[in-house]
Amino acid sequence: MASDDMHPVHIVPGGVDDAPLATFAALDAPLDTRKRAHEFVDAVLVCSDTLHFRASVPRHWDTRVSLHRVSDWQTRMQPGVHVHPSHGALLDVCAGTDTLVTIPLVASAWCLTALSLSILHVDAHLAWHDHDVRLCVDVFTTSDCFRPQLPDIADQLRAVVEHANKMDLPHVDEVGGAALVYESLCRREMCSETRMPPCEQPRALLAHLLPFQRRSVSFLLEREAPAAERQSLRSECGPWWIRVHASLYFHVLTGAMTTEAALAAADPVRGAILAEEMGLGKTVEVLALILEHTSRHRHELPSYWDAANEAQVQPVGTTLIVSPETLRRQWLDELAMYAPSLRVYSYTGHKAAAEDAGSSWGDWASRWDVMVVSFETLARDLAASHAAPVRMLRQPSKYERPRSPLVQLEFWRVVMDEAQLVGGNAARTMGMIRRQCSLAVSGTPVRRLADLRTSLWFLGLAPAGPPRLWKRILSAAWAPYVGRVLYDVGIRHTKAQVAPEMVLPLQTRYLVPVDFTHVETAFYRDVWHASLAALGLDADGAPRHDTWELDTSVLRAQLQRLRQACTHPNVALRGGHLLGSDAGTSVSINLRSIEQVLAQMIEATKQDLGAHKHALTSSRIYRASILLFAPSGELETTPSGASHPDQVALADAVQRQGRRSVARDLLETLLPPVEAQMEALEEEIRAAQSQGPLYAFSAEELKYLARYRHDLPVDAPHEKLRLRQQYTSALRSRHRHWLQVMHRIQQFSGHCFFQLGESVKQEESSEDVKPYAAMEEAAYQAAEQTRQRLLAEARGHVEQCVEALEQHRMDAQPLLSLAVPAAQGLAGRSVLDDVDVILDKLRLHAHVVLDWRSQIHARLEKPVNREVSKERADDDVYAENLDAQIEAETLLEMYRPLLAQRDELLTGRIALGATARPQLFVELDRELRAARLRRFQQDEEEEEDDDVRRVKRLQLQHFRSLEEARRPAMLPPDAEPLGALLSSLKETRDAATHRDAQLLTTMCTALQHLLRDQLAVLDALRKEQALFQTLFNARALYFKQVQELSDQVQDPEMPQGAWSSLFASLAQERTARQKMGATEGRLRYLHHVKHMHNESMSDTASEARHCYICTNIIETGILTNACGHLCCEACFQAWMGHGHRTCPMCKTRLTPRDVHRVVYRTRQLSMVPTGHRPAESTSFRQLAPDTRHAIEAVGIEGGNGSKLDLLMRHLLYLDRTTGEKSLVFSSFARGLDLVAESLTHHGLAYVRLEGSGGKRASAAIEAFQHAPDVRVLLLHSEAQSAGLNLLAATHLFLLEPLLNHAMELQAIGRVHRIGQTRPTHVYGYMVHDTVEERIMALAAERSQSLYLDVPDKEQDSALVQAAQHVAAQDATRDTRRGDLVGSTSDLLACLFAQHIGSKRGT
DSSP, X not given: OOOTTXXXXXXXXXXXXXXXXXXXXXXXXXXXXXXXXXXXXXXXXXXXXXXXXXXXXXXXXXXXXXXXXXXXXXXXXXTTXXXXXTXXXXXXXXXXXXXXXXXXXXXXXXXXXXXXXXXXXXXXXXEXXXXXXXXXXXXXXXXXXXXXXXXXXXXXXXXXXXXXXXXXXXXXXXXXXXXXXHHHHHHHHHSXXXXXXXXXXXXTOOSOOOHHHHHHHHHHHHHHSOGGGOSTTOOSXXXXXXXXXXXXEEETTTOOEESOHHHHHOOOOOEEEEOOXXXXXXXXXXXXXXXXXXXXXXXXXXXXXXXXXXXXEEEOOOEEEEEOHHHHHHHHHHHHHHOTTSOEEEOOOHHHHHHHHOSXXXXXXXXXXXXXXXXXXXXXXXXXXXXXXXXXXXXXXXSOOOOOGGGXXXXXXXXXXXXXXXXXXXXXXXXXOEEEEEEEEOSOOOSSGGXXXXXXXXXXXXOOOOHHHHHHHXXXXXXXXXXXXXXXXXXXXXXXXXXXXXOOOOEEEEEEXXXXXXXXXXXXXXXXXXXXXXXXXXXXXXXXXXXXOOOHHHHHHHHHHHHHHHHOHHHHHXXXXXXXXXXXXXXXXXXXXXXXXXXXXXXXXXXXXXXXXXXXXXXXXXXXXXHHHSOTTTTTSOOSOOOSHHXXXXXXXXXXXXXXXXXXXXXXXXXXXXHHHHHHHHHHHHHTTTEETTEEOOHHHHHHHHHOSSSOOTTSOHHXXXXXXXXXXXXXXXXXXXXXXXXXXXXXXXXXXXXXXXXXXXXXXXXXXXXXHHHHHHXXXXXXXXXXXXXXXXXXXXXXXXXXXXXXXXXXXXXXOOOOOOOOSSTXXXXXXXHHHHHHHHHHHHHHHHHHHHHHHHHHTSOTTOOOOSSOTTOOHHXXXXXHHHHHHHHHHHHHHHHXXXXXXXXXXXXXXXXXXXXXXXXXXXXXXXHHHHHHHXXXXXXXXXXXXXXXXXXXXXXXXXXXXXXXXXXXXXXXXHHHHHHHHXXXXXXXXXXXXXXXXXXXXXXXHHHHHHHHHHHHHHHHHHHHHHHHHHHHHHXXXXXXXXXXXXXXXXXXOHHHHHHHHHXXXXXXXXXXXXXXXXXXHHHHHHHHHHHHHOSSOOOOOBOTXXXXXXXXXXXXXXXXXEEEHHHHHHHHHTTOOBOTTTOOBOOGGGEEEEEOSOOOOOOOOOSSSOGGGSOBOOOOXXXXXXXXXXXXXXXXXXXXXXXXHHHXXXXXXXXXXXXXXXXXXXXXXXXXXXHHHTTOOEEEOOSSSSHHHHHHHHHHHHOTTOOEEXXXXXXXXXXXXXXXXXXXXXXXXXXXXXXXXXXXXXXXXXXXXXXXXXXXXXETTSHHHHHHHHHHHTTOOSOXXXXXXXXXXXHHHHHHHHHTTTSOHHHHTSSOOSOHHHHHHHHOGGGTXXXXXX
16 A cells, blocks of 8 residues: 555554554545435434544545545555454545545444445544544435345344444343243343332132232233233333434345334234243232123124135134143133133134034134133144145035034134243144234243244244344344343343232241261262262272263263162163163162162172183183293293382292192182082072072962963962062073183193193103193093083073974975876867976976975084094084085075065065075175285285185185076066966966866866965975074084184183283282172171161160270271171271271271171261351251151151152151142153152142143043042153143142252142142252252252251242353253253362352352
C-alpha cells in the first residue's frame, strides 16, 4: 500500500492506548459532500455508532466514506511491525476508489457483520480533526430485510440488532441455559409488580385452590384468551419479536424485520406451559382451567376440510388430556374426585370409540367435556390417523378404512401432561390433532435445553423443522431469547417460593444406618479391591503407575458395582462380578442367602488356591525338564546372573550333584503332593454326591433319586441336581488337570532314569545300570497307565459311538433296486426315455454311495487304541489313525452333498448350496492356490512342503478325486428329476387311450413304489450320516487329547538359554508361593468369617471375644491373613504405630492386604459429613432407639443380607403397628426382585411398577391406591420416581443413597405434595464403611442431604437435575440417564473421603 501519496501513521483505537496500528494514510482526501443515503433512499435506520481513534499525524478531513474489510494485512502495515493481539480486523476507509487510511477494529464484530450482509446498507462518515479521528457508521435496512431469512443470515442480523439495542446478553453454558429457563418461568411470580392477580375459586371445583394456584389459573386463563382480550399479559412484542427501536422490530427466529407495531405485538399462541414443581397441584389447576374456560357450543360450528390430514374436521368444546399410561388412571380419579360435574371419556383407541359413538364424531364428542388418552394409545392410533393411500382398483373398495376420531375433531383444548416425555409415533399423532388452545404440563420441563423441543413445538412457538433447526434454537446462545418466550408463555412456582402460602403435613426423614454382617464385609472387600485394581489405584486413591490416566467410564462402572454390593451380593454378581479374582469363571446361579454367598466365596478361594498350587507344580516340572534336556555343556558352566538365594542354591546343587540328580530329586518330591491332591479331589467328588457348597441332599432325597436314575418326576429336586452337576463337573475338571500333572511327572521321571542309566554307561562306572533300567520301566508304565486313565472317558465315548453305529447299521443294497417293467407302446415314449436316463444316473450314484460308505465305515471303525506291533519298527498307530481321520473328514464332507445330490435326482428338492463343494474343499483350494501364486510372484524355488502343507495337499487331492467320482452321477442341467418325470407320465396317461393308459398305469405304479423305497433308503442313509458325524467328532476329541498329552511332555523351550530359563522358572515359583500364601490367608479369614457368622446365627453362642493383648472384649478386631491371629483394633493400631510391621503375637511379617477388619457388635451412627459447617448442624436424624430396637426385634426368616433383612423387618413392623402403605425405591431392578421374593415369602401383599408405562403399570398403581390389603409398592429410583401421585402411601424407603439429588426430591415428592393429609416418613438406608456412607457425606457437604437435623432450604428438583445432568458430559448416554451423574470429583469423592470438600464446578 505504501506509495508516494501515502504517509506513515499510527492509529490508536479509543480506549486501548497500548494497541496502535502502524499503517499509512493519504496526504489529502477528496471531499464528498453528498447528502446521506437515507435522505433519498427508502430505508430504516437499524443502528448508528461512532468509533473513536487517535492518529499520530494531523489531518483536517470531513467526508463521506465507504468501508471495506482488509484480507491482506501485511500490505496495510509498515514494514517490520507486528499485529497487536487486540486487533480483531482491519478496515480500509475509502473515498470513492481511493483509500484514505486503514483503521483497526477492537470489539466491533457487529460492524464486520453489517458489512458482510448484502441486505443491509452501511453509510459512514469520517471526521479527522488534528489528531482526533471519528468514524460514524449508520446501518440501514433494505427491502430484503422485511422478509424471512436463511438461518445463517438471521443469526448475523441478530448480532447487529443486539448491538443496536445495547443488549448485554449473558454467555451461558448448558447448566446456565437450563437455569435461565427456570428463572424465566419463575420470574413473573417472584416480583410483586408482575405477579398475576388471583382468579376466583371455581364453584364446581371441590378442591380448594391455594393463592398461588389461583394466580396460576389466572395466568392460564389469560394465555388462552385472544391476544386483544388479555388484560395483565399484554406485551409490546409477541413471541420471538424484539424491538430494535421505536419504529423497527426484529423476529429472532425467522430474521424478518417490520415497522408495524401491531404485527410485532401479535401473539397467535393461545396456550401456556404449566411448570409447577412436583407436588404443587398441577392437576387441580388444570381442572380449574377446564371448569372456568369452556366452549360447550363449539360443536354447532360448521365443519371444515383439513387439507393436511385429508379429513373433514368438526370443532367441539371438548378438552383432550394426553398423559403417560401410568398417569391416565390418576387423571380419571382426580376428575371424578374434584370435578364430578365434568363429563369424562377414557379414550382407549379408535375401534372402541367407534363402538361407543354410534353417530357422527361431532355429536359423540359433544357429549364429553374431557377425553383422557395415553401416549401409548396415541402411538397405536398413528396408522388410523393418516388417510388411506390411493390405489388404482378395478372395482370400488367395499370397506372404507376407519380413521381415528382424534384427527376428525378440533378440540377446544389439548393438555399434554409430562410434555418432555412424548416422542415417536405419539408425537406424530399429536401433530395431526387440531385444537384452539394448548397446555403443556411438566414439573421438570428441562434437564438440558433440548428438552424444550416438544413443548415449543406443541404450543406452536416453533415449526416442526429438521434437527438442525432445533439445534440452533435450543443452543446455549439462544437461551436468553428462549427465556423471554418462556417468560411470556410459562409459569412456575417452587415449594420454597410458595411455602408461606400452603401447609403440608409434616414429613420426617430418617437416615437408617446398616452394619454389614461378617460375610457381607468380606464380599464388599473383594469388590472394593477388584474396583481399585480396575481403576489402577491403591487403597488411598493414589495411582499405581506413573502413566496412569483416569477412565471415567470405568470409574462409573466400578462405583455402580460397589453400590450394587451394598444392596446385596447377588445384585453385584448379576452385574458381572466374579467371586474369586483368579477363578476365571462367572457364577451362573442366584445367590439369594448370605450363607450361599459365603459358601461360594470359600469355594472360589479353594479354586484359586488349587490353581496357584497347579501353577507352582507346573513351574517346578518345567525346571526339572530344563535340567534334563538342556544342551550338553550349557549347565556345566557357572551362571553369572545368580543373585537371589534360591538361584545361588540351584547353581551350587547342579555343580555338586549334577543336573540329572537334581532333576530326579525334584521330580521325586513332586509326586507325593500331587497324589495327595488327587486323593483329596476324589474324596470331594464322592462327597459331592450328597453335599456341596450350595446344596445338600437329605437321606430321603438320595433314596428317592436312587429309584429314579432316569426320567425324574416333576417333584424331584431339580435345582439341587443342577447344582450338583455343575459342582461335580468342576471337581472332575480339576482332577483331570492334576492327573495330567502326574502324567508329566511320571514321563519326565522315565526320561530322567534313562539319562542316568546312559550316563553310567558312558562313564564306564562300576555302578549297576539295572536299577535305573527297572525304575525307567516302572516310570514309563506308570505314565502309560495314567495316560490311559486320562483317555478312558474319550475312548469310552468312541466305543459307545461305534456300538451305536453297529446297532443301527442298515442294509444299503436296496439302493441298487431300480428295476421297472419294460416300456411297451409309443405313448409317453419320450418321458420313458428320460426315466431310463435318470435310472441309469441313480444306479451310478448308488455305486458311488456304497463305495464311499464302505470307506467311511472302514476308517471310522479303526480302533483308536490298538497295540503297537513289536515286529514292525515303523508301526505308528497315531499317524495311521490321524491319516484315517483326515480321510474320513474328507469323505464325510463330500458325503453330505452326495446324498443331497441323490435327493435332487429323485425329487428335485434341494437347499441352496446343498450339492456345492464343501466349505473346507473351497478353503483348501483357495489357500494352496494363493501359496502357489506367492511363490511364483517372488520367483523363488519351491520349498520342501512341511507336514501341515503335505497334509493339506493330500486332503485337497482326495477332495478332487471324490469330486470327479460324483460328477458323472449328477443331474444334467436340462434334465428333470424322477418325481417330475412321474408327474409328466401321469399326465400322459390321463390323455392316452385305454390300452396305453393301462400300460402307463403299470409303469406309474412301479415308479411310485421305486421312488418311495428310494426316499426311505435315503432317509436312513441321512440318519446313518448323523451317526458317522458323531463318531467322527468323538474320535477327533480323543486324538485331540492324545495330542495334548504328547505336547505336555515335549522338550522344553529355552528361548534365553538354560540358566536364564531356570532362573525365570524360580521367579515364577516365588510368585506362585506368594499367591498361595495370600490365598491361604484369605481362606483362613473366610473360615473365621464362617465361624463368626455361625456364632451370630446361634441363640446360645456368645459373640464376646477377648483380645490377647489388653484382654478386653473385642468389638472391632483385626484378623491377620498369614497366621490367623486376632486382636482388638485399638491394640493393633498401637502396635503398628510403633513402627512394627509384624503380627503382635507371632511376629509374622504383614503387608496392608494381610489384615482384615471384623466387627462383632453393631455400633451407633456417629458419622459427621465433611465440610465447613458447624458440627451441630451436620448431625443426621435417625430413628429413636426404642423404634429401632422394636424393628430389629421383628422375627423374620432372614439370611438375605443386613439391608434387605432390616427392610423386611421395617415393613412388617409398619404392617403390624400402623398398617400404613409404603413405597420402596431401589436403583437396581435385581434389588427389587430380591425385595419382592422376600415380601412373597413373608406373606406381605405388594405390587410392582414394571417399566415406565403401559396398562400393567396403571393396574399396579390402581391396586396400590385402592386395594386395602396391598401395603407395598416397589419402584425403580430412576425410571419411576417422577410424575406419579401416590398419596395412599405415607412411608417411603430409599434402599440406596442417590448421587442424583434430583431423583431423591422427585421420589419424596410422590407422597409429600398438595392433597396429602397425613404425616409422611422417609427412610434412607445406608451401609457403614462403604461408598454409601461417602455419598451421604458428599450430599451433606453440598447442602443436598435430606436427613440433616437442621435441614437446608430445599432446592428446585428440576434445576438440580439439569445441573447434574450437564455435569456428566463425559458419561455415556445410558449412564447420564441413570443415577450416576455428576462431575469426576463427585464420583471420586464417593470412593475416597479426601475428595469430599474439594473444589468442584457442580
